[in-house]
Amino acid sequence: MEISYVVSRGTRLNKVLPFIFAALLLALVALPKVLAIPYQVKFVQAFILIILATMWNLLAGFGGLVSIGQQAFIGIGAYSLVYISDIQGINPFVALALAAVLCGVFALPLSFLVFRLSGGYFAIGTWVIAEIIKLFVVQVKTLGGGSGISLGAFSGMGRETRIAAIYWSALVAIFLTLLSTILLMRSKLGLALTAIRDDETAAGVLGVNVLRNRRSVFVMVSMGFGLAGGLIAMSNLRVQPDDIFSVNYSAIMIFMVVIGGLGTIEGPIFGAIIYYFLQDRLKDYGTWYLIILGLLGIAIVSLAPEGLWGWISRNRFSLFATKYRISQMSKERGA
Amino acid sequence: MSVHSNENLLSVAQIQKRFGRVVVADGITFDVKNGEALGIVGPNGAGKSTLLNLINGNETLDAGEISFRNESLNSLNPAERNHKGIARTFQIPKPFADMTVYENVLVGSTFQGKRLNNKRASEIAIESISRTGLEEYFNTPAGKLRLLDRKRLELARALACQPQVLLLDEIAGGLTDSELPILLDIIRELNSSGVTIIWIEHIVHALVSVVHRLMCIAGGELIAIGKPQEVLANSKVIELYLGSDFEVGGVA
Numbered sequence: 001m002e003i004s005y006v007v008s009r010g011t012r013l014n015k016v017l018p019f020i021f022a023a024l025l026l027a028l029v030a031l032p033k034v035l036a037i038p039y040q041v042k043f044v045q046a047f048i049l050i051i052l053a054t055m056w057n058l059l060a061g062f063g064g065l066v067s068i069g070q071q072a073f074i075g076i077g078a079y080s081l082v083y084i085s086d087i088q089g090i091n092p093f094v095a096l097a098l099a100a101v102l103c104g105v106f107a108l109p110l111s112f113l114v115f116r117l118s119g120g121y122f123a124i125g126t127w128v129i130a131e132i133i134k135l136f137v138v139q140v141k142t143l144g145g146g147s148g149i150s151l152g153a154f155s156g157m158g159r160e161t162r163i164a165a166i167y168w169s170a171l172v173a174i175f176l177t178l179l180s181t182i183l184l185m186r187s188k189l190g191l192a193l194t195a196i197r198d199d200e201t202a203a204g205v206l207g208v209n210v211l212r213n214r215r216s217v218f219v220m221v222s223m224g225f226g227l228a229g230g231l232i233a234m235s236n237l238r239v240q241p242d243d244i245f246s247v248n249y250s251a252i253m254i255f256m257v258v259i260g261g262l263g264t265i266e267g268p269i270f271g272a273i274i275y276y277f278l279q280d281r282l283k284d285y286g287t288w289y290l291i292i293l294g295l296l297g298i299a300i301v302s303l304a305p306e307g308l309w310g311w312i313s314r315n316r317f318s319l320f321a322t323k324y325r326i327s328q329m330s331k332e333r334g335a
Numbered sequence: 336m337s338v339h340s341n342e343n344l345l346s347v348a349q350i351q352k353r354f355g356r357v358v359v360a361d362g363i364t365f366d367v368k369n370g371e372a373l374g375i376v377g378p379n380g381a382g383k384s385t386l387l388n389l390i391n392g393n394e395t396l397d398a399g400e401i402s403f404r405n406e407s408l409n410s411l412n413p414a415e416r417n418h419k420g421i422a423r424t425f426q427i428p429k430p431f432a433d434m435t436v437y438e439n440v441l442v443g444s445t446f447q448g449k450r451l452n453n454k455r456a457s458e459i460a461i462e463s464i465s466r467t468g469l470e471e472y473f474n475t476p477a478g479k480l481r482l483l484d485r486k487r488l489e490l491a492r493a494l495a496c497q498p499q500v501l502l503l504d505e506i507a508g509g510l511t512d513s514e515l516p517i518l519l520d521i522i523r524e525l526n527s528s529g530v531t532i533i534w535i536e537h538i539v540h541a542l543v544s545v546v547h548r549l550m551c552i553a554g555g556e557l558i559a560i561g562k563p564q565e566v567l568a569n570s571k572v573i574e575l576y577l578g579s580d581f582e583v584g585g586v587a
Contacts, residue, residue: 202431207418207443207447326461
């Protein structure tokens with residue numbers, strides 16, 4: 001008898017789930033036909049939050065790069081969208097894609113600067129850079145200076161068509177970000193990032209080029225943040241420097257990722273959905289809203305430090321087939 | 336004992352390293368031949384682990400040079416040194432705790448210098464796991480392993496790198512009497528297949544049963560290097576490390 005091993009990705013659950021996800025996607029595509037406009041707007045907000053949480057988690061949860069300055073790319077994405085579509089006269093949906101690419105292009109040289117810092121210095125350094133970019137944007141008259149700039153690209157479009165178009169753009173954006181995140185985590189880069197997440201030193205010793213992998217993920221997530229920034233500009237029809245470059249985005253992203261589960265793909269998605277409902281239900285309660293968020297954050301960090309998803313899954317299953325499973329097959333020789 | 340060539344694989348020349356006021360490497364110089372097994376002994380705090388850290392790039396030198404196949408390693412990071420063929424295990428295991436045993440070892444076979452395709456990397460990972468006796472834990476998160484299995488995992492990951500030089504840091508410590516011979520067999524087998532071994536160990540009888548040469552360091556200085564029996568009989572080695580009641584005859 002000879003023992004041989006079969007390597008598979010994910011469990012039986014992961015064979016069924018893709019069909020459910022496909023059905024969910026189809027339902028989401030058809031949604032603007034049946035759902036009133038205010039609800040479409042809510043979906044766009046939730047999609048943006050999920051994109052932000054997923055990107056911040058890739059960066060901090062897997063890459064170990066705890067940044068509090070990613071609003072820099074949200075801002076660059078938003079302003080790029082307005083600039084490319086309004087001032088350059090390019091179709092806003094094309095402009096959205098270009099805004100994301102531009103963020104990636106900007107992130108690459110920036111990484112050489114910020115990667116000289118580590119730990120807390122990296123976190124503060126990225127924040128400083130976000131502030132510097134904001135101060136720079138405020139000086140640019142073409143971009144509306146300190147009072148911001150409106151997005152005019154949709155002015156010829158009816159409200160209903162516009163909202164539906166933005167909804168579908170956001171749906172494409174979230175689909176692409178989640179799909180590329182899953183494909184990324186199934187790839188060699190994903191294996192490297194997971195190793196870096198668990199032990200950076202050991203990863204390096206085993207041949208993982210920690211710096212280069214971090215740079216790749218930094219550039220990739222910057223494109224995701226740019227996409228989210230562009231969507232924010234589209235749904236608000238206006239970009240204001242103090243809002244779009246606000247460090248609040250970082251606080252929200254950290255909250256969503258930490259309560260959902262750092263270093264998992266599912267965690268940030270759950271975290272974003274929970275945060276969405278909390279702020280949707282509680283935002284009228286002012287101070288109480290912030291107190292509840294704070295208490296919830298403290299409770300989860302102390303009772304379930306692996307986050308809600310980690311607590312539910314206990315590292316035994318995953319919604320996306322990224323984990324490797326080895327099963328044994330016994331073969332009779334000469335049979 | 337296996338034959339090793341006269342070619343120098345690794346050269347350590349006049350290396351200096353200090354942490355604050357503590358000198359951990361003070362002018363250490365030695366060569367390791369291709370295919371050789373070199374043992375390192377010395378009292379706690381002698382600078383043994385630091386020496387491995389300097390060779391594999393986890394620590395950088397203050398002065399001196401470490402070269403591999405006549406090429407300086409000084410400017411290379413640990414990953415680049417791994418790609419040249421240098422692998423190591425850690426005294427205190429560093430598993431990727433939330434990844435399974437298979438995934439842990441797959442990291443080693445995937446990112447080593449040979450750029451294996453996915454299928455080959457997976458085969459090497461499975462082979463390394465089987466060789467170290469971890470088959471029953473393929474799908475177990477590494478953080479759930481007992482200490483002994485974590486040590487095995489250290490070795491499995493290093494094997495998956497298919498190294499030319501393997502740096503072992505107290506891999507036998509804590510093993511039971513029945514487990515030790517299995518480990519020694521694995522190390523001997525590796526060495527006779529051509530892998531150069533540099534091995535720090537306090538279990539001197541185990542070490543001496545495998546290595547061709549022994550080196551003793553203390554206080555960051557090289558005290559003696561040569562044939563194991565000669566080094567163990569050296570009066571300075573006895574004074575600084577072994578203690579006067581150590582019997583050389585009992586270890587061979």
